[in-house]
Amino acid sequence: MRFDVLTLFPAMFSALTEHGVSGRAHARGLWSLHAWNPRDVTEDVHRTVDDRPYGGGPGMVMLPDPLVKSVAAAQAEREAAGHGGAPVILLSPTGRRFDQRVAAELSVSAGAIFVCGRYEGVDQRFIDACVTDEWSLGDFVLSGGEIGALAMMDAAVRLLPGALNHGESARQDSFEPSLSGLLDCPHYTRPEVYAGVSVPEPLLSGHHARIARWRRDQSLRLTLARRPDLIEAARQGGLLTKDDERVLREAPGLGEV
Ligand SMILES: C[S@@+](CC[C@H](N)C(=O)[O-])C[C@H]1O[C@@H](n2cnc3c(N)ncnc32)[C@H](O)[C@@H]1O
Known part of the structure; x- marks a missing residue:
């Protein structure tokens, strides 16, 4: 898998x-990253990549031309390396919300070209001409798209076969289909008693079915309390059993769901 990133940084x-995990996977050649600085394709002495917005207002806007040229250079190199046809992804608060489903799709693709905005954003004509997808990390504003691109790549890379020591562990994380898209349960390690608090008894029982039921119950309760939208999605998808529904009905203080 190959990622290209247009970035000033x-x-x-x-x-x-x-x-970490992504660094080890990178060292082992599971994925590669190629950075393109739009300043490198400018021709003026100041290597200008931004200018004031038409219509006035605060801040600066990234010029279309250095971005168009950088995308073209990345696409040409990808094509030559047999990684052509990749999406051009702009990180933007106005994009659709990135999630685990998109990370999973990205992890089985040949990669992507990310565009990291700065200042007030990028000239709309660049978006119209070159961008295929716009993704947001969430309802907040960052100073640049780099952290968004890092987050998207990290979420995809850790799903690559062989990236994690225990391949199964990624499949048991929050939002994964194996968890019916629910939140993960709490985890405990040694010591058995810490600061007077014991590890929950089912986890010490050695009884696989009891452990699995305890974990499922904890996932259900946590998800109901924090992300009822995920419970509803699992219910709509037919992913909740009768036992799950009973746990949800009996969840403390929450009543009917
Ligand atoms: C200061 S922001 C621009 C915000 C823009 N004027 C707006 O209000 O929608 C600069 C850059 O940071 C990146 N960015 C900011 N918030 C983001 C988010 N929630 N998700 C993804 N990228 C974000 C984008 O690349 C954006 O072009």
Whole structure:
């Protein structure tokens, strides 16, 4: 898998290529990252990549031309390397909300070209001409698209076969189909008693069915309390059993759902 990133701050991406799960996967050649700085294709002495907005107002807007040229350069190199046809993804608060389903789709693709906005954003004519998808990390505003691109790539890379030591662990995370799209349950490790608090008894029982039921119940209760929208989605998808519904009905203080 190959990712290309248009960014004014290429150094930020060592966070992904040099650390942790994504860093190990990068070192083993499971994925690669190529940064393109729009300043490198400018022709003026100041290497200008932004200008004031038409219509007035505060802030600056990224010029279309350095972005169009950088996308073209990335596409040409991808084509030559056999990774052509990749989506051009703009990180933007006005995009659709990124989630685990999109991460899973990305993880089985040949990669993508990410465009990291800065300032007030990018000229709309670049978006109209080159961008195929716009994704947002959530309902808040960051200073640039780099953290969004890092988050999207990290979420996809950890799903690559062989990226995690225990391949199964990614499949048991929050939002995954194996959890019916629910939130993950609480986890415990040694010591058995810490600060006077014991590990929940079912986890010590060695009884696989009891452990699985306890974990499922915890997932259901947590999801009901924090993300009732995910409970509703699981119900609509026919993913909740009669036992699940009973746990939800009996969840403390929440009554009918
Ligand atoms: C200061 S923001 C621009 C915000 C824009 N004027 C607006 O109000 O929608 C600069 C850049 O950060 C990135 N960005 C900010 N918030 C984001 C979010 N929630 N998700 C993804 N990217 C974001 C985008 O690339 C954006 O072009």
